[in-house]
Amino acid sequence: MSEQSDWPPTPDDRALLIRMLNAVNILYSMDHRISTQLARTFLRVAEDEHQTVASLASKCGISAAVMTRHLQNLGSVNRNGNPGLGLVEMVEGLYDRRERRAILTERGAQAARLIYETLVEPKPVLRRRPRTDRTPED
Structure with a gap:
């Protein structure tokens, strides 16, 4: 006998899921190839700017x-020399110039x-994400 699930979600649960989807769509609209790892890194920097690379990596x-x-x-500029997302920049540490800290760009x-x-x-x-795969002829 299986346990009863709390799914389908309540209206409040659905509202929360819609909020989360809309938040993901904001990053997706900037670049449809953005990975969950990049989204996590961006949110970690946004949560607490001026963290070192080592601190962010650990978190x-x-x-x-x-x-x-x-x-x-x-x-x-991404690691391949192509344009990056322009969301984060690295600055020198205040006391140790070898140290790099991540901050948000405007x-x-x-x-x-x-x-x-x-x-x-x-x-x-629910905000639909913009369709980036369409051509002007569509």
């Missing part, structure tokens, strides 16, 4: 080398504010 459970790649992809701060507002809005409305 995300990944190596410093992988965190550096994530931060490059979130920066102005674009990153705007995205973080929009995500926050989306998560706390009183009555969520």
